[in-house]
Amino acid sequence: MEVPSRLVLAPMAGVSVQAFRRQGRRFGAGLVCSEMVSCAGIEHGNERTLGYLRVGADEHPLAIQIFGSEPRVMADAAKLVAAAGADIVDINFGCPVRKVTKTGAGATLLEQPDRAAAIVDAVARAVDIPVSVKMRRGLENGSRMCLEVGPRLVAAGAQSLTLHPRSARQMYTGEADHTLTAELVDLVDVPVIASGDITSRARAQAVLATTGAAAVMVGRAAQGNPWVLREILEGDANEPSREEVVAELVLFMRETVRELGERRATGFLKKFYGWFLGRGRFPRPFKQELVCLGTTADVEAHLFETVPGARFVLARIEQEQPKVDEVLLEDMPISIYGGG
Numbered sequence: 001m002e003v004p005s006r007l008v009l010a011p012m013a014g015v016s017v018q019a020f021r022r023q024g025r026r027f028g029a030g031l032v033c034s035e036m037v038s039c040a041g042i043e044h045g046n047e048r049t050l051g052y053l054r055v056g057a058d059e060h061p062l063a064i065q066i067f068g069s070e071p072r073v074m075a076d077a078a079k080l081v082a083a084a085g086a087d088i089v090d091i092n093f094g095c096p097v098r099k100v101t102k103t104g105a106g107a108t109l110l111e112q113p114d115r116a117a118a119i120v121d122a123v124a125r126a127v128d129i130p131v132s133v134k135m136r137r138g139l140e141n142g143s144r145m146c147l148e149v150g151p152r153l154v155a156a157g158a159q160s161l162t163l164h165p166r167s168a169r170q171m172y173t174g175e176a177d178h179t180l181t182a183e184l185v186d187l188v189d190v191p192v193i194a195s196g197d198i199t200s201r202a203r204a205q206a207v208l209a210t211t212g213a214a215a216v217m218v219g220r221a222a223q224g225n226p227w228v229l230r231e232i233l234e235g236d237a238n239e240p241s242r243e244e245v246v247a248e249l250v251l252f253m254r255e256t257v258r259e260l261g262e263r264r265a266t267g268f269l270k271k272f273y274g275w276f277l278g279r280g281r282f283p284r285p286f287k288q289e290l291v292c293l294g295t296t297a298d299v300e301a302h303l304f305e306t307v308p309g310a311r312f313v314l315a316r317i318e319q320e321q322p323k324v325d326e327v328l329l330e331d332m333p334i335s336i337y338g339g340g
């Protein structure tokens with residue numbers, strides 16, 4: 001499998017919908033990822049969970065990430081991920097959220113190397129596509145468990161590792177300690193992807209140079225801000241025009257409505273208004289006006305009223321977009337609206 005750039009778009013729960021991944025790809029991400037998908041949800045045929053397995057023909061290469069604690073259930077979920085058309089199945093050993101860790105999944109597995117290795121082994125045996133793992137440094141502050149567990153996961157069949165070198169306890173506070181990334185690179189002979197606080201080309205270059213990582217992963221900096229990907233790849237630090245920002249937001253909204261349905265999309269999109277229109281691009285009250293509107297059609301109309309030229313930019317982007325048919329899986333209860 002070929003990954004066209006050393007820039008990976010991070011998996012983010014509540015963020016990494018198809019529109020986010022497609023947009024990231026257009027702005028240069030070489031690999032995009034789904035948000036974490038519950039293997040228990042897959043096992044039980046939960047329609048909303050299965051909706052996460054929808055893969056557009058223009059999304060490759062794409063990693064779909066699964067989380068869980070039982071090797072057999074994870075292996076079965078991985079088979080479905082592969083059947084859905086993912087290029088990589090990624091395993092989550094990093095989620096710090098209590099709802100996930102209390103089930104024995106996510107970052108907890110860094111304290112259980114035997115079970116973690118058994119999961120990777122079962123998944124690697126179950127599928128023909130590459131298996132990767134994304135992890136934190138460990139559970140507790142200062143933990144170095146990732147260095148102990150990482151090589152074992154590679155021995156068990158992981159073909160790449162992504163490290164977000166914060167502890168689970170840290171959540172998103174403090175800084176990602178990429179000296180650990182450098183140590184991990186020295187310990188394993190598979191590509192290591194560096195995740196955490198990559199917000200600019202300068203930072204990306206520094207992390208690549210000091211760690212020997214194969215690629216950097218960008219998460220929060222790309223929320224409502226695909227332009228950061230272009231800046232990182234090409235050094236183009238020009239701020240987007242208001243027309244460009246609104247055109248990208250409207251396209252994002254339309255695709256999200258198609259994927260989630262109007263009702264779910266209305267709530268889901270609210271945080272994106274702030275992310276796209278903030279960063280000094282529009283006055284603060286403008287976002288507030290949008291959040292108060294009832295439908296995405298009303299939001300779109302208000303955006304175009306405020307920035308009429310955005311229509312022309314949107315028409316141009318749409319013209320340049322590859323036309324692809326949705327890939328829908330037969331025999332899977334995935335509605336065209338992704339599980340309403």
Ligand SMILES: Cc1cc2nc3c(=O)[nH]c(=O)nc-3n(C[C@H](O)[C@H](O)[C@H](O)COP(=O)(O)O)c2cc1C
Binds near residue numbers: 094
């Ligand atoms: C809202 C949010 C949701 C996230 N969800 C996931 C997830 O589903 N799976 C995962 O492996 N990491 C998840 N992460 C972690 C990111 O992938 C990334 O490792 C982390 O945010 C550090 O990178 P950043 O500083 O570029 O944001 C999430 C992060 C955020 C902010």
